[in-house]
Amino acid sequence: MNLFELTRALVDIESITENEERVGDFLFDHLSALASSTSGHVERMEVAPHRFNVLAQWGNPVVTLSTHMDTVPPFFASREDSEFIWGRAACDTKGIIASMIHAAEALLAGGGRDFALLFVVGEERNSAGAYWAAQSPIGSRFLINGEPTENKLAMGSKGALRYEIAAEGRMAHSAYPELGESAIDKLLSALDRIRLLELPVDDLLGPSTLNIGTISGGRAPNIIADQARAEIMIRLVGDSGGTREAIAKAVAGCAEAREVLEIPAVRLGRLDGLETTVVAYTTDIPAFGGAWGQPFLIGPGTIHVAHTLEERVPKRQLVEAVEIYQRMVKQLWKQESKSAS
Structure with missing residues (x-):
């Protein structure tokens, strides 16, 4: 051929x-x-x-x-x-x-x-x-x-650093949100903090970049969400240690960050x-x-x-x-x- x-x-x-x-x-x-x-x-x-x-x-x-x-x-x-x-x-x-x-x-x-x-x-x-x-x-x-x-x-x-960000809440009737705890609100707070992180920059490879690739959670519009998840991918150019620590701090009190994959630059x-x-x-x-x-x-x-x-x-x-x-x-x-x- x-x-x-x-x-x-x-x-x-x-x-x-x-x-x-x-x-x-x-x-x-x-x-x-x-x-x-x-x-x-x-x-x-x-x-x-x-x-x-x-x-x-x-x-x-x-x-x-x-x-x-x-x-x-x-x-x-x-x-x-x-x-x-x-x-x-x-x-x-x-x-x-x-x-x-x-x-x-x-x-x-x-x-x-x-x-x-x-x-x-x-x-x-x-x-x-x-x-x-x-x-x-x-x-x-x-x-x-x-x-x-x-x-x-x-x-x-560039390398890759992938995480699952998971938040847990408590279900309640949406008419009485004070009786529950919204996992979606907690997840959004964690993601907002992650988006503000200063990520490494390299003279050859350029800046690290962040993508929030998936978001899911909740059960119905009239139920306070008891769970929510997001998957993020960072195209990383520097050492991963500092970025890992920054992510852990960003989600503290709101969610948990589970590392799924790391590939070095x-x-x-x-x-x-x-x-x-x-x-x-x-x-x-x-x-x-x-x-x-x-x-x-x-x-x-x-x-x-x-x-x-x-x-x-x-x-x-x-x-x-x-x-x-x-x-x-x-x-x-x-x-x-x-x-x-």
Whole structure:
């Protein structure tokens, strides 16, 4: 399949998180055919029943090209026009998978070896595949992680700190509010305090940002609410300790704050000849923890249309990514060779 055909074939396989088996089987078969003619090796790395990472390697990998197979909902199939391929995960990250595979084919055709492809499950929820892979490294010195950066090399990415804020009250008839205690009022007070917090700012990554993503609570308009919940996400650029303390103080006396997730901010590698950027989203890179080598982050497409019903990837950027991935692998081979000599 050519690059655009492969991208569309991948997009047309629904692989919402925890349902990656079909796309994993497709990639295993596709890469097995490539490996059989190029003395490579392909394996399924089981993460959970019916969920596995796909690893293909040639020689003794110095560089690993990696991204995730899972997607956010809802699924919608591919289409294309003269400029774009559209569909769920066209840019996040089925087009990236296709570009990495075509880069691998070109490297092999030129006699290259000592690299790997690793496609993982679960990035969109909890990085389960990357955490599992971190326990089974193969000695790779460099990890090129694919996410939509418009083919610019990301110098860093913000972290994430996610909380559930829960307030408890006491039900009463709404005609007699003095007999109850409104959990919603308490939650709103806690959220107002959180919104006023001064969050960290970083010279490279920029300011931390706060999103109150969900709010729920109460039972009926004529009942004083006995419970209320909110979920918040902070895209964090600094140390989390001070922010944790500030949140605990902000909710004190009104609600409880339960930490759900923390992903640290990261600073990433630089390579000559590539335009650079900084991204606000999180990736699998912290979950790998360096086990697969020094990380780099780059890929075709823009994050601004990922997770939307307008998701698409420019065909031109897919083609460019194939060349960029090849060039990066060759640069890193050369860098490793120099450091070893």
